[in-house]
Structure formats: C-alpha cells, structure tokens
Amino acid sequence: MANVKQQIEAPFVPSLGYPPEGYERRHFNENYGALNNYFSKITSVFGSLFGPRGGRFLNNPYGAFQDTTDQAAAAADTAYAITLNTTDYANGVSVVSNSRMTVTSSGIWNLQWSGQFQNTDSQLHDARIWLKVNGTAITGSTGYISVPNSHGGVDGHLIAGWNYFLSLNANDYVELWWEADSTTVSIQSYNASGNYPSTAAVVATMTFVSNLPS
Numbered sequence: 001m002a003n004v005k006q007q008i009e010a011p012f013v014p015s016l017g018y019p020p021e022g023y024e025r026r027h028f029n030e031n032y033g034a035l036n037n038y039f040s041k042i043t044s045v046f047g048s049l050f051g052p053r054g055g056r057f058l059n060n061p062y063g064a065f066q067d068t069t070d071q072a073a074a075a076a077d078t079a080y081a082i083t084l085n086t087t088d089y090a091n092g093v094s095v096v097s098n099s100r101m102t103v104t105s106s107g108i109w110n111l112q113w114s115g116q117f118q119n120t121d122s123q124l125h126d127a128r129i130w131l132k133v134n135g136t137a138i139t140g141s142t143g144y145i146s147v148p149n150s151h152g153g154v155d156g157h158l159i160a161g162w163n164y165f166l167s168l169n170a171n172d173y174v175e176l177w178w179e180a181d182s183t184t185v186s187i188q189s190y191n192a193s194g195n196y197p198s199t200a201a202v203v204a205t206m207t208f209v210s211n212l213p214s
Helices: 002-008 025-050
Strands: 062-067 086-091 093-096 100-103 107-119 125-133 143-147 156-168 173-180 185-187 202-210
Touching (some): 100 202, 107 143, 107 173, 143 156, 173 202
Antiparallel strands (some): 062 086, 062 202, 100 173, 107 202
C-alpha cells in the first residue's frame, strides 16, 4: 500500500530560483532536471488516475443505509416516511431525523433502494412509494406495486426497488415515502432462519455521480 500512495502522491512544484546573468551549464542542468522530474511525476499521477484501476484513488461521496425494524401502515391511504436506522457506510452522506438522507456535496446523485413488503390479508393490496426532496414531493417519482395476498397460511411477500438520479445542492435531503390501501400491508424485517441470514426491511444507497452541469 505504501508504494501505491507514492505513485499517486501529488508532486511538489520545483523551486528553480533565478538564473545568473551569464550562461552556466550547471544551472541549466539543475533546472532542466527539476522540471523533468516534476513533469514525470505529473505524467505518473495522470496515468494512475485514468488507467483501468484509477477509480481506487478517488474519494467520491457515498452512503449505504438500512432499516432493521418493521414499518407498519397504521391507517390506509396515509403517507409515512420510510425510516433508516442503520448506517453501513457513509462518506459525505448521513441520515438525519431517521429518514432524511442528507448530502454535503452538490451534484448529481444516484439513489437506489429496495423494500421488503408483506401482506397478511387473503386479498392482494397495492402500495405506492415516492420521493421527497427537502420536504417537497417530486413529480413523477411515485411507483405502484401490488403485494401478493396470503396463501396456504403463508403471508404474501414482495421485494420492490428501483433507482433515481437526483440533482441536489449541499445540505439537501432526500426521503422515501409510502402508503398502502390496507393496514395489512407493511414493510418487514425478518430474523435469520435455517440456511439464510436476516432480512432488512429497507436498503438504500446514495452514490455521487457527477458535479452539477454548469
């Protein structure tokens, strides 16, 4: 790892000093050597950044979150913020007030999410999920899903998820909201059992894509 850091280390601007009044081969050689070394290091840096594995040197903002609790619809056709109680990874993104994914850098962001829905009724029911940015619902962001009915004594299950590209300013926050047409629909977490691990009720990631277009 030490060699990698040296390879991508930013080169220092050489101190060439002032030339003497008369031509001196020694002074010319020193300056030429300093400049040659400087530009060689710049070439190495750019080669490392733009090479096939250049991304390993970049430090882009990101966040990965989940919720390990059950989220119920206390009333039908009533909007609820989807909460996130666990931060898996965070660099320039944090969850504020349990649901607000807040960014510290302006830019284009990719929000990806998935939710584990459950329906305990013998009838199929619908749910809707949408986005709010800084408390304002985003036009066109609502997605409709139908959660299967219970069958053979087993609750109906559906995992839904998709992604959005968002233009955000520093300190903006994004929330996922949902509602269902029946209180029998919920977003559920499950404990580990048998051969498989536990299930998070919700998983969400925020990934920085690009700076804002000028």
